[in-house]
Amino acid sequence: MYHQNHHHHHLHLPCLHCHPQSYIRMVQYMIERCLLLHMNRQQCVKALAKYASIRPCITVTVWKELQKENRGFFEAYFHAISQYKPFMGYYIQREHRFQRKKRFWK
Numbered sequence: 001m002y003h004q005n006h007h008h009h010h011l012h013l014p015c016l017h018c019h020p021q022s023y024i025r026m027v028q029y030m031i032e033r034c035l036l037l038h039m040n041r042q043q044c045v046k047a048l049a050k051y052a053s054i055r056p057c058i059t060v061t062v063w064k065e066l067q068k069e070n071r072g073f074f075e076a077y078f079h080a081i082s083q084y085k086p087f088m089g090y091y092i093q094r095e096h097r098f099q100r101k102k103r104f105w106k
Contacts, residue, residue: 016058027054027062038081 014022030052034044041063048054067074 024062027058031063031066
């Protein structure tokens, strides 16, 4: 699943071993995109592993460094996303019920 050799099969992504600074910046950018989608750390780690083949230990390490450098932001962020959870759960339940009714009418 993860690229362990140094062959450049991925043309546009930096290589962790050849260009570690660029690779870390790319992971940071991807984490920032996850934050815009209101993901928590676990969701972000899973998404980057699945869709970008980023090893979870790398995502967690970069996340921790970002959190260390931006304590205030992350405190506010975690508070904000905790406020969304009840709404998101309600939305998902309503969406699921709507889909069931839609299938019923077919």
